[in-house]
Amino acid sequence: MAKKSKRNTPKPGSNRSQRIAERRAEHERLAADAGARPFAGLAAECDLVAMREFVPSAVAQLPTRSTDRTIQVATVLPGAVAALVREHSGATTGVVAVQTQAAGPDPAADLASAVKWAMSAEAGQSLDGADPDEDTPALTDLIDPAAELDVSVYNDFNWWIPEGATPDAEAAAAVERANQVIMPSARLDGLAAAWWVDAGEKAHLRWVRPEDEDDLMLALARVHAQGALHLGEGSRFAGSFRTHGVLVPVFDLDPERHPTEWTAAATEFDAKLGEALAVDAPLTSDERRSRDGLRSRQVTLR
Numbered sequence: 001m002a003k004k005s006k007r008n009t010p011k012p013g014s015n016r017s018q019r020i021a022e023r024r025a026e027h028e029r030l031a032a033d034a035g036a037r038p039f040a041g042l043a044a045e046c047d048l049v050a051m052r053e054f055v056p057s058a059v060a061q062l063p064t065r066s067t068d069r070t071i072q073v074a075t076v077l078p079g080a081v082a083a084l085v086r087e088h089s090g091a092t093t094g095v096v097a098v099q100t101q102a103a104g105p106d107p108a109a110d111l112a113s114a115v116k117w118a119m120s121a122e123a124g125q126s127l128d129g130a131d132p133d134e135d136t137p138a139l140t141d142l143i144d145p146a147a148e149l150d151v152s153v154y155n156d157f158n159w160w161i162p163e164g165a166t167p168d169a170e171a172a173a174a175v176e177r178a179n180q181v182i183m184p185s186a187r188l189d190g191l192a193a194a195w196w197v198d199a200g201e202k203a204h205l206r207w208v209r210p211e212d213e214d215d216l217m218l219a220l221a222r223v224h225a226q227g228a229l230h231l232g233e234g235s236r237f238a239g240s241f242r243t244h245g246v247l248v249p250v251f252d253l254d255p256e257r258h259p260t261e262w263t264a265a266a267t268e269f270d271a272k273l274g275e276a277l278a279v280d281a282p283l284t285s286d287e288r289r290s291r292d293g294l295r296s297r298q299v300t301l302r
Contacts, residue, residue: 037245038108041140044149046193046208049244051075052098052107054206055195056182057154062096063147067119073111073149075099078160078174082130083114087123088162094118102129107244112139148192155184186259194266196259203255204238205231205262206248211277213247217298219276220249221283221291228272231265239297247298 039045044060051058055075062071071094077084080101085094096114104110109132116137117127157178161167167175188194193208209216220240223229229237234254241248253262283291 038106039139039244042143042145043147044143046210046246047149047151047187048073048098048111049246049248050193050195050206050208051151053243054197055153056185056197057157057159058151058185058187059095059154059159060149060151062115062149063144064115064119065142065144069094069119071096071115071118073098077126078171079126079128082110082127083118083121084126085118085121085123086162088164092123094121100129104130104132106132108139109136112136112142115139115142151187153185153187156182188259188263188266190263191266191270194270196253196262198255201255203253203257203259205235205251205253205266207250207266208246208248210246213242213245215277216247217291217294218283218287219273219279220294221287222276222279223269223272224290224294225284225286226272228269231262231269235262235265239299240294242298242300 037045039048042048047060051060051073052075057075059072059074062073064071069092074095074097076099077095077097080099081097082100082102083094083096085092087093094115094117096111096118098107098111100110110130113130113132113136114127117130121127157175160175160178161171183200184198186196188196188205191207192210195206195208197204197206211219220229224237231251231253234257236252238250238252240250
């Protein structure tokens with residue numbers, strides 16, 4: 001019987017063995033824990049969650065390490081592939097997606113796998129699905145965790161076709177189909193991960209928050225008890241949902257108003273919420289009733 005090759009087997013006690021064991025344990029924890037935060041430790045956490053869960057069309061450059069190639073992160077790519085590599089005007093760019101046709105239990109590992117592939121793949125290639133394994137680096141090893149994203153938001157998918165390129169009939173049809181169903185969206189200036197979307201009969205503000213869920217819920221309860229849980233005339237608090245370990249308050253908005261018209265009110269609300277987060281005292285009876293009511297309107301997406 002031939003001996004089993006040990007070439008790819010890490011030695012017990014080695015640094016590589018320890019890193020692999022740690023990553024395996026993290027992937028298993030994320031698979032079992034619906035409240036885990038896969039993008040924790042990244043300044044871009046909330047925008048990555050938003051782009052993965054509800055933003056239709058957006059692109060941002062990733063602050064990658066150890067590569068001269070530009071790597072972008074997008075909401076979704078043609079065919080819902082995990083990544084592709086393009087060449088335009090002599091420059092090669094990798095694009096990775098957070099909304100894909102196949103997804104594992106650890107979104108950060110999926111993204112890291114796609115980024116690693118996009119760093120070296122040839123122009124014209126695409127990756128149908130990310131396949132993270134024990135050798136996949138942590139996402140924080142591939143991108144600068146302290147860097148935020150400068151997100152470009154689109155109300156169509158025309159960016160799927162590189163500028164100056166002539167798409168074939170199939171690609172043009174895919175863009176047209178996607179454009180027909182997209183919901184207009186915008187990211188409010190000066191506010192982290194505050195996303196406006198026009199859903200037709202009403203508009204919404206979905207605000208992905210980085211705070212600990214329990215702390216944020218207490219702060220929302222305090223603001224609600226003050227009668228200030230809104231963004232002014234034409235708005236109402238609709239509830240909140242939990243996804244990837246963070247809480248997303250949602251406000252219904254007057255769809256006749258432009259998204260920029262909500263920036264001032266949202267900024268004012270953010271300040272009130274910050275004051276409520278800084279309070280270190282038990283809830284009053286009114287605040288406890290507010291908290292219980294808010295929790296009854298909270299759902300978990302994943």
